[in-house]
Amino acid sequence: MANVVFKDIKKSFGDVEVVKQFDFEVADGEFVVFLGPSGCGKSTTLRMLAGLESITSGEVYVGGKLMNKVDAKDRDLAMVFQSYALYPHMTVYENIAFALKLKGMPKAEIDVEVRKATKMLELDPLLDRKPKELSGGQRQRVAMGRAMVRTPKVFLFDEPLSNLDAKLRGVMREEIKQLHRELKTTTIYVTHDQIEAMTLADRIVILKDGYVEQVGTPTDVFKRPANKFVAQFIGNPSMNMLDAKLVDTDGEWFIQIGDISIPLPERFKAHATKNLALHMGLRPTDVHLRSEQVEHDRVLPVPVSIQDKELLGASILLKTTVADQQMMVESQAAEVDVTSATLYIDLDAIHLFDALSGKSLASKL
Numbered sequence: 001m002a003n004v005v006f007k008d009i010k011k012s013f014g015d016v017e018v019v020k021q022f023d024f025e026v027a028d029g030e031f032v033v034f035l036g037p038s039g040c041g042k043s044t045t046l047r048m049l050a051g052l053e054s055i056t057s058g059e060v061y062v063g064g065k066l067m068n069k070v071d072a073k074d075r076d077l078a079m080v081f082q083s084y085a086l087y088p089h090m091t092v093y094e095n096i097a098f099a100l101k102l103k104g105m106p107k108a109e110i111d112v113e114v115r116k117a118t119k120m121l122e123l124d125p126l127l128d129r130k131p132k133e134l135s136g137g138q139r140q141r142v143a144m145g146r147a148m149v150r151t152p153k154v155f156l157f158d159e160p161l162s163n164l165d166a167k168l169r170g171v172m173r174e175e176i177k178q179l180h181r182e183l184k185t186t187t188i189y190v191t192h193d194q195i196e197a198m199t200l201a202d203r204i205v206i207l208k209d210g211y212v213e214q215v216g217t218p219t220d221v222f223k224r225p226a227n228k229f230v231a232q233f234i235g236n237p238s239m240n241m242l243d244a245k246l247v248d249t250d251g252e253w254f255i256q257i258g259d260i261s262i263p264l265p266e267r268f269k270a271h272a273t274k275n276l277a278l279h280m281g282l283r284p285t286d287v288h289l290r291s292e293q294v295e296h297d298r299v300l301p302v303p304v305s306i307q308d309k310e311l312l313g314a315s316i317l318l319k320t321t322v323a324d325q326q327m328m329v330e331s332q333a334a335e336v337d338v339t340s341a342t343l344y345i346d347l348d349a350i351h352l353f354d355a356l357s358g359k360s361l362a363s364k365l
Contacts, residue, residue: 002063009058020210036207078147258323281351284330
């Protein structure tokens, strides 16, 4: 195992800057997820670490050793791809054993390593099958087994579950998590799927347009987003964003949304500026049908119009309008047959973002 250090990494394809600045350290044994939309530079960064893409500028270290000039095959990294990349003419056993054969390992030792990996991944009954005889999940486990037997310093996963259905993705997420718990190998995992990031990561690196937007634990990025992009990218349904401004009324600060005045929570007052244009963020799960659904008394009733509703099973999703702005509400399933109602906002759950910079007012504290 080893730590991984990226120092001022940049990557351009001609005049197009894909990775504009990337500085980050992955601790020895840590599971880090690079998360972001398509084109943010996450896979390119992973491929530069693997030696599959050249680095335009900057340095990358694995276990304290500079990797820029080291061939991909000599970096002691194992990568699992979205496409599985299995040899179609080889059996499961042969696919997993192939890298060890190339290293000249004795057959008896190869057999021990292959069977150790296949037992952990529950592939023992499939050893004589070819890839075409396997399901998508089984193929992905073979790809993982092939990486495991190399006992690399670092595991790299490039959107490995994207080709699987939702149920199978859930199963494979648990298998990857269990694999990391047992092997404790430093792991970097690339995905655009926030559920994968939130369930797998020790820390998440959220990228956008070639820059790092925020680094933190899953709890950090969900509860304390650094900016509007992170706030809306993490969470499903997405966080509501309501146009607002700060007003000072006789020395008391309020968030003004249309004709609704919301007392400014104490945590934002250090950076309160009169008439500051804001976006007020509120997760759909932090607006409630009844005041008693909130565990404290810092609750604000607001009148809303209800345009539509969608039953999600254990919860209901309401499309509402407050002060002529759309607000989605997800609450415990209940009968809602009216077109207008009073809903209850959890004031402790409000997020405020500067309308110009998009930065959280709380993150400035």
